[in-house]
Amino acid sequence: xxxxxxxxxxxxxxxxEYTTLNLGPTHPATHGIFQNILKMDGEIIVDAExxxxxxxxxxxxxxxxxxxxxxxxxxxxxxxxxxxxNNMGWHMTVEKLIGAKIPxxxxxxxxxxxxxxxxxxxxxxxxxIGVDTGALTGFVYLFQQREFIYEIYxxxxxARLTTNIGRIGGFDxxxxxxxxxxxxxxxxxxxxxxxxxxxxxxxxxIFMDRVIGCGPISAExxxxxxxxxxxxxxxxxxxxxxxxxxYSSYEDFDFIxxxxxxxxxxxxxxxxxxxxxxxxxxxxxxxxxxPEGPCHADVPDFYLPEKQDVYNKMEALIYHFKxxxxxxxxxxxxxxxxxxGANGELGYYLISDGGRTPFRLHFRRPCFIYYQAYPEMxxxxxxxxxxxxxxxxxxxxxxLDA
Amino acid sequence: MGMTEAQQETIINAINTHxxxxxxxxxxxxxxxxxxxRKDAVIPAIQWLYDNEEMxxxxxxxxxxxxxxxxxxxxxxxYQLHSLENNLRIRIKTFFPKDxxxxxxxxxxxxxxxxxxxxxxxxxxxxFKGHPNLKRILNVDDxxxxxxxxxxxxxxxxxxxxxxTMFGR
Numbered sequence: 001x002x003x004x005x006x007x008x009x010x011x012x013x014x015x016x017e018y019t020t021l022n023l024g025p026t027h028p029a030t031h032g033i034f035q036n037i038l039k040m041d042g043e044i045i046v047d048a049e050x051x052x053x054x055x056x057x058x059x060x061x062x063x064x065x066x067x068x069x070x071x072x073x074x075x076x077x078x079x080x081x082x083x084x085x086n087n088m089g090w091h092m093t094v095e096k097l098i099g100a101k102i103p104x105x106x107x108x109x110x111x112x113x114x115x116x117x118x119x120x121x122x123x124x125x126x127x128x129i130g131v132d133t134g135a136l137t138g139f140v141y142l143f144q145q146r147e148f149i150y151e152i153y154x155x156x157x158x159a160r161l162t163t164n165i166g167r168i169g170g171f172d173x174x175x176x177x178x179x180x181x182x183x184x185x186x187x188x189x190x191x192x193x194x195x196x197x198x199x200x201x202x203x204x205x206i207f208m209d210r211v212i213g214c215g216p217i218s219a220e221x222x223x224x225x226x227x228x229x230x231x232x233x234x235x236x237x238x239x240x241x242x243x244x245x246x247y248s249s250y251e252d253f254d255f256i257x258x259x260x261x262x263x264x265x266x267x268x269x270x271x272x273x274x275x276x277x278x279x280x281x282x283x284x285x286x287x288x289x290x291p292e293g294p295c296h297a298d299v300p301d302f303y304l305p306e307k308q309d310v311y312n313k314m315e316a317l318i319y320h321f322k323x324x325x326x327x328x329x330x331x332x333x334x335x336x337x338x339x340x341g342a343n344g345e346l347g348y349y350l351i352s353d354g355g356r357t358p359f360r361l362h363f364r365r366p367c368f369i370y371y372q373a374y375p376e377m378x379x380x381x382x383x384x385x386x387x388x389x390x391x392x393x394x395x396x397x398x399x400l401d402a
Numbered sequence: 403m404g405m406t407e408a409q410q411e412t413i414i415n416a417i418n419t420h421x422x423x424x425x426x427x428x429x430x431x432x433x434x435x436x437x438x439x440r441k442d443a444v445i446p447a448i449q450w451l452y453d454n455e456e457m458x459x460x461x462x463x464x465x466x467x468x469x470x471x472x473x474x475x476x477x478x479x480x481y482q483l484h485s486l487e488n489n490l491r492i493r494i495k496t497f498f499p500k501d502x503x504x505x506x507x508x509x510x511x512x513x514x515x516x517x518x519x520x521x522x523x524x525x526x527x528x529x530f531k532g533h534p535n536l537k538r539i540l541n542v543d544d545x546x547x548x549x550x551x552x553x554x555x556x557x558x559x560x561x562x563x564x565x566x567t568m569f570g571r
Contacts, residue, residue: 053540060525061549065556096432223486226462226514237486244489335432336482336493338463347464349480362480364464372517401540 016041021383025054029387031128032397036374036386043382048375052368056401063361067326068094069168069302071361076162078365079399082121082342083163084113084153089339092247093348094168097335098299105293106170107249108286112183113156113165114248114339115279115286119190120149121342122230122272122279125394129269130201132391133210138200145193148186155179169303170296180287187284194276202273208266215377215389216264225373228366229344231393234271235263241340248339252289253282265392272394301328326356343367343394367399405435405490413437413457413492417447434482436493444481444496445506451483451492452511459483459492462512465519467526468495471552476500477526481508507532525550 024035033054039047059078063071075086088110095102123146127139150160156179157165157172166172175183201207217227222235232239240257242250258274260267296303300319309316322328332354338347344366353359370393377393378386414425417439424443429436439447451459461484468478475497482493498505507530508515519530520539527548530536538545547554 053538053542056540058549061556221513223461224513226512239486244486333431334436336434336491345463349464349466349482351468360466360468362464362466368517368521369464369514373513 018046023383023386025051029132029390031391032395032400034371034395034397034400038383038386040383043384045378045381045383045386048378048386050371050374052371052400054401055397059363059402060361063358065357067328067356068330068358069323070326071358072166072168073162073164075363076164077398078363078402079121079341079343079346079367079396080161081124081396082117083161084117084165085121085339085341086346087163087165088114088248089337089341089346089348091166091168092339093335093337093350094302094330095297095299096337097333097350097352098302098330100169100297100299100302102170102248102297103293103295104249104291106295106297108290109171109175109295110166110248111250111253111286112283113153115282116149116152116183116186118342119276119279120146121394122276123149125391126197126269126272126276128391129211129265129388130197130207132388133207135201135204135207138197141193141200142197145186145190148182148189152179152182152186155182167296167303169299170294172296172304174295183283183287187280187287191277191280194273198273202270211265211269211388211392213262214265214385215381215392216262217373217377218263221373221376222263222370225376226369227344227373228370229341230271230275231263231268231370232344233258234260234267236261241338241345245338247337253285255282265388268392328356330354330356338364341366343396343399344370363402365399365402367394367396368402371395371400404430404433405492409457409490410435413451416450416454417443420450421446431493434491434493436495438495438497441496441498441505444479444494445508445511448481448483448494448508449511456488457485457490458487459485459490461486462508462514462518463491465508465515465522467522467528467550468497469526469550469552470497473497474499477503477528479505479522479528503528505530509533524548527551 019040021038021040023038024030025033035051037049038045059074072087072090075090076083078086123142127142130138153163154160157163217235219235219237222232236259238257238259255278258271260271304323305316305319310320330352334351336349338345347364349362350358351360377389414428417425421443424440427438451457463482463484465481468480477500478497480495484491505528519533522528523536524538524541525548
């Protein structure tokens with residue numbers, strides 16, 4: 001609603017004196033370390049320039065020196081709000097390269113973990129939109145639920161934030177009964193908390209007035225800017241990797257892809273909100289249909305053998321040694337695999353020359369690609385809207401800088 | 403996602419007719435149709451794929467630079483396009499010598515190419531002609547090298563305190 005046409009700003013340009021404002025690099029409202037140099041005309045943003053790279057950690061270079069299994073912890077640190085999705089995406093890329101046949105059960109377990117991660121990521125984004133509009137209550141309700149998701153991760157793999165979950169080929173072990181109990185408890189309790197959150201914000205007049213029409217982007221511009229994920233869907237394009245190029249047996253599940261119309265903050269909020277519900281549906285279906293079977297594929301070259309066998313069988317000992325020392329041969333080839341990350345299409349482009357490490361690994365990081373539209377989206381709007389636009393785009397510094 | 407052979411044939415024929423036999427190599431790598439083109443034909447070919455009413459490759463998924471130190475044309479670029487309407491993906495590659503790392507920009511067609519090209523300039527030193535704001539993006543501005551090239555090892559090779567002979571690369 002505070003959108004002011006850029007024409008008016010242009011018209012007044014000659015008579016005005018502008019203020020330069022540094023939003024960031026460390027500012028509580030940016031939720032990460034990135035700088036925006038804003039040219040301000042009073043409260044109105046005339047021009048903006050983004051500077052990124054403050055937490056650049058050279059992941060692509062690091063990956064060229066690490067054996068495949070040691071790259072999983074690197075992927076944790078891309079979008080650290082939903083690390084499991086990144087981990088799974090990497091495992092699937094390597095599995096595609098080596099041509100591993102993954103059992104259905106692993107697919108379903110992965111779907112559960114990935115959808116939990118998606119919910120956790122969307123909780124961060126949506127709750128923080130609330131905080132940035134001044135509504136702290138919803139944040140507290142939902143962050144308790146996020147804590148429960150982290151407890152589920154902890155039960156599965158022992159870690160909470162940077163999870164390093166699963167292995168190339170599957171999972172290190174089956175989900176324990178306690179894990180299932182926690183997932184069931186979460187599925188029962190989360191809808192209630194989400195409904196409470198919804199009633200706090202969704203039809204709240206103040207919230208709606210604040211976010212409707214804030215930071216909009218049209219479908220054409222969004223596509224041209226390479227938007228993917230909830231931000232693209234909020235603009236009205238129903239592109240979802242889970243449906244377009246199903247991976248990990250997503251074709252077995254029945255779910256809806258919510259789309260918005262205006263691509264503004266409210267639409268992005270609503271799309272994420274609905275996606276959380278759909279994720280719950282997917283988890284429920286995966287649990288109901290969970291097949292029997294082993295929790296990993298038969299890839300002895302990549303999947304660590306049972307510890308008992310390592311002590312007693314020569315082959316297992318050899319495989320164990322080769323995997324840990326990173327001396328496994330991989331096929332020569334190049335492969336692109338993408339998963340629907342919480343922020344959009346997370347792609348891995350991997351070139352292998354048959355050596356122990358990738359020859360080249362390139363991450364398609366959705367944040368990095370859509371954040372470049374930010375100056376265009378905030379031009380002509382108020383400073384406070386720029387903050388909201390940023391938090392509703394869910395810009396994660398780790399994914400931005402890699 | 404996989405392209406039918408007829409569609410592959412169409413693309414190759416069209417590029418060869420319009421751009422003077424620019425296709426150097428074409429293959430299907432895993433599920434991705436990959437075409438290697440002559441450098442001068444890359445941007446016009448992408449434009450043709452964008453404009454083509456049947457294919458509609460209107461989404462730039464990603465691009466990245468490549469460095470093969472053993473090749474004659476050491477540096478290369480990889481572009482990945484996606485036709486959201488038909489759900490087709492294509493990968494376009496091209497190679498050029500290291501002492502002339504110049505590519506025309508793709509920013510005129512896709513706004514998304516802006517930062518992607520800046521990133522590849524930053525890490526590989528590929529210069530994109532016509533780019534509106536070609537400067538480093540993730541590394542510090544006064545850096546003098548392009549660190550993703552293969553001649554720059556990850557660790558300082560003059561170190562004496564580490565023995566990497568067994569497991570290093």
